[in-house]
Amino acid sequence: MSVTAKQIVLASRPNGPVGRENFRLETKELGAPDVGEVLIKVTAMSLDPYMRGRMDDAKSYAKPVEVDGVMEGGTVGEVLESNADGIAPGDKVFGMTGWCDHAIMRAKDLRKLPDGVPETTALGVLGMPGFTGWYGLTEIGEPKEGETLVVAAATGPVGSMVGQYAKHKGLKVIGIAGGEEKCAHAVEKFGFDACLDHRGFSDAKDARAQIGAACPDGIDIYFENVAGKVLEGVLPNMNTFGRIPICGMIAFYDTGGTAESYDLPKFWRSMLVNRMRAQGFIISDHFDRFPAFLKDVAPLVANGTIKFTEDVAEGLENAPDAFMSMLKGGNFGKQIVRIS
Amino acid sequence: MSVTAKQIVLASRPNGPVGRENFRLETKELGAPDVGEVLIKVTAMSLDPYMRGRMDDAKSYAKPVEVDGVMEGGTVGEVLESNADGIAPGDKVFGMTGWCDHAIMRAKDLRKLPDGVPETTALGVLGMPGFTGWYGLTEIGEPKEGETLVVAAATGPVGSMVGQYAKHKGLKVIGIAGGEEKCAHAVEKFGFDACLDHRGFSDAKDARAQIGAACPDGIDIYFENVAGKVLEGVLPNMNTFGRIPICGMIAFYDTGGTAESYDLPKFWRSMLVNRMRAQGFIISDHFDRFPAFLKDVAPLVANGTIKFTEDVAEGLENAPDAFMSMLKGGNFGKQIVRIS
Numbered sequence: 001m002s003v004t005a006k007q008i009v010l011a012s013r014p015n016g017p018v019g020r021e022n023f024r025l026e027t028k029e030l031g032a033p034d035v036g037e038v039l040i041k042v043t044a045m046s047l048d049p050y051m052r053g054r055m056d057d058a059k060s061y062a063k064p065v066e067v068d069g070v071m072e073g074g075t076v077g078e079v080l081e082s083n084a085d086g087i088a089p090g091d092k093v094f095g096m097t098g099w100c101d102h103a104i105m106r107a108k109d110l111r112k113l114p115d116g117v118p119e120t121t122a123l124g125v126l127g128m129p130g131f132t133g134w135y136g137l138t139e140i141g142e143p144k145e146g147e148t149l150v151v152a153a154a155t156g157p158v159g160s161m162v163g164q165y166a167k168h169k170g171l172k173v174i175g176i177a178g179g180e181e182k183c184a185h186a187v188e189k190f191g192f193d194a195c196l197d198h199r200g201f202s203d204a205k206d207a208r209a210q211i212g213a214a215c216p217d218g219i220d221i222y223f224e225n226v227a228g229k230v231l232e233g234v235l236p237n238m239n240t241f242g243r244i245p246i247c248g249m250i251a252f253y254d255t256g257g258t259a260e261s262y263d264l265p266k267f268w269r270s271m272l273v274n275r276m277r278a279q280g281f282i283i284s285d286h287f288d289r290f291p292a293f294l295k296d297v298a299p300l301v302a303n304g305t306i307k308f309t310e311d312v313a314e315g316l317e318n319a320p321d322a323f324m325s326m327l328k329g330g331n332f333g334k335q336i337v338r339i340s
Numbered sequence: 341m342s343v344t345a346k347q348i349v350l351a352s353r354p355n356g357p358v359g360r361e362n363f364r365l366e367t368k369e370l371g372a373p374d375v376g377e378v379l380i381k382v383t384a385m386s387l388d389p390y391m392r393g394r395m396d397d398a399k400s401y402a403k404p405v406e407v408d409g410v411m412e413g414g415t416v417g418e419v420l421e422s423n424a425d426g427i428a429p430g431d432k433v434f435g436m437t438g439w440c441d442h443a444i445m446r447a448k449d450l451r452k453l454p455d456g457v458p459e460t461t462a463l464g465v466l467g468m469p470g471f472t473g474w475y476g477l478t479e480i481g482e483p484k485e486g487e488t489l490v491v492a493a494a495t496g497p498v499g500s501m502v503g504q505y506a507k508h509k510g511l512k513v514i515g516i517a518g519g520e521e522k523c524a525h526a527v528e529k530f531g532f533d534a535c536l537d538h539r540g541f542s543d544a545k546d547a548r549a550q551i552g553a554a555c556p557d558g559i560d561i562y563f564e565n566v567a568g569k570v571l572e573g574v575l576p577n578m579n580t581f582g583r584i585p586i587c588g589m590i591a592f593y594d595t596g597g598t599a600e601s602y603d604l605p606k607f608w609r610s611m612l613v614n615r616m617r618a619q620g621f622i623i624s625d626h627f628d629r630f631p632a633f634l635k636d637v638a639p640l641v642a643n644g645t646i647k648f649t650e651d652v653a654e655g656l657e658n659a660p661d662a663f664m665s666m667l668k669g670g671n672f673g674k675q676i677v678r679i680s
Contacts, residue, residue: 246612264604272586272620280612
């Protein structure tokens with residue numbers, strides 16, 4: 001079998017906010033898979049904030065995407081042709097194929113999808129985003145019943161996992177999200193105790209006051225995935241012995257992290273005075289814990305304790321627009337691109 | 341027995357750097373000790389950076405000293421009169437008597453001094469400063485053989501414990517101190533691999549370059565006790581999975597921590613990219629570990645593996661000058677005030 005694959009490549013590195021000009025749709029002829037390889041038809045692709053970091057050339061925890069290289073990303077799909085043992089046409093798999101509609105992959109780099117849950121859960125609630133939330137909360141946040149947790153991007157796949165798992169463990173959970181509709185969703189569907197609309201924060205001082213009012217007992221865990229004004233509003237409300245798992249900082253991505261001025265001496269002093277712990281983590285360091293995650297969380301998803309919301313864009317060619325919209329908070333739930 | 345005690349009280353709160361006008365020498369008549377109390381003649385007093393924090397009214401981990409109240413501090417002394425079981429005249433004790441030459445204390449707030457080591461070790465290497473260094477390094481720093489550690493105030497009682505204990509555990513240790521004489525002392529007496537003179541850092545960029553050159557394999561543990569320019573120079577040299585126990589920040593104390601401008605977004609990003617952990621601690625939360633510290637370290641002091649250096653001022657009335665000098669790095673080793 002030979003197919004013509006569509007791919008989206010990095011046409012140029014962004015200089016400030018990402019634009020359409022940074023992407024290019026290309027085609028590529030794929031031959032037959034070599035020994036140990038399979039040919040995959042991609043059915044759905046994940047869009048995630050980490051991809052923004054891969055577009056820059058800055059020192060980071062992972063190599064940047066090369067200019068003219070295929071944009072990095074995880075997908076689910078179906079095996080069309082197999083030249084590897086233990087995997088056959090029709091098998092449903094997850095793989096880091098990048099932004100494309102067909103790909104040839106080594107079988108050992110693929111993971112078969114579990115039965116009984118929708119295949120797109122492997123991109124979200126039971127995939128890397130859900131695992132990221134679960135790992136950072138349980139291993140770094142060390143949640144204790146009765147404590148208060150704050151997490152932003154509350155309706156996103158990481159934030160909704162963090163909040164729902166924390167509720168499952170008996171914490172009080174305050175979400176932060178963009179817009180009334182998302183806030184209502186966090187409370188009504190995901191069971192958060194409250195959710196604040198960050199569009200209603202007039203400045204960092206106001207963020208501090210609103211967050212403080214929603215957390216009368218202070219904040220024990222701040223799961224950091226946005227930074228920016230939310231971080232400024234959270235820090236003065238942190239309790240003694242507070243923990244901050246640092247998972248991401250979407251507010252800093254498009255600005256290079258230098259647009260606003262923060263006060264490190266003040267922050268540093270508060271780390272000492274409040275005996276706080278802050279710890280950055282990158283989920284790819286911890287894939288050995290993925291089976292433990294699935295064992296713990298898959299039943300909670302299957303029985304409806306942990307819910308998920310997906311935002312689906314149609315067609316590979318619409319991935320760049322969906323990605324740019326997501327970076328601005330335009331998605332509602334886990335951003336997926338369906339590929340027909 | 342009735343004695344006239346000399347005490348140094350906080351005359352006023354500093355507005356910027358501490359000055360003599362912030363202190364006042366007073367006398368107080370002490371009566372006989374009540375039941376459970378003892379009368380102590382103080383023989384030596386400790387001066388420590390944390391005392392600077394107690395002079396301010398800012399929210400901190402401990403209550404400030406009241407204006408007109410006796411300056412807080414630990415001392416060693418001899419029991420003159422006892423009205424408590426199990427403690428007798430002539431006993432040598434450590435207690436938080438404050439800056440004074442005689443005090444009445446509850447017996448249960450005192451600790452008897454061990455035999456076989458000089459009594460002033462209870463103020464330094466085997467007292468709170470040594471315990472602080474040992475706890476922060478072992479419990480938060482998690483040192484591993486072959487790693488690189490940086491600690492400033494290298495000849496001080498905390499820094500010299502951190503560096504010597506890290507050497508004892510097989511780490512490479514780079515000290516930072518003020519002046520050539522202290523740097524030589526850190527290497528020759530305390531066995532550091534190298535020690536940089538922070539007076540030779542022309543700016544943060546230069547600090548970064550010099551620290552980087554001294555740590556060709558990067559920094560795995562930065563024991564934070566000074567902040568300021570050293571912190572700025574260290575951060576870009578931190579390794580992946582680096583740890584920063586935050587013990588103090590003397591460079592920020594006298595300025596209120598707002599004189600210089602740091603870049604929190606840049607720092608925060610580096611916490612994530614390098615998966616670093618920063619954790620503040622206050623030694624008074626961990627006194628339950630003090631016996632374990634003494635058991636581990638007292639033999640190392642007795643057999644000379646861990647050495648100590650003291651800087652002795654003479655007379656209670658000279659304590660304010662010695663304290664102000666210490667805040668500027670004028671001491672050479674653990675600052676003691678001998679009280680005759």
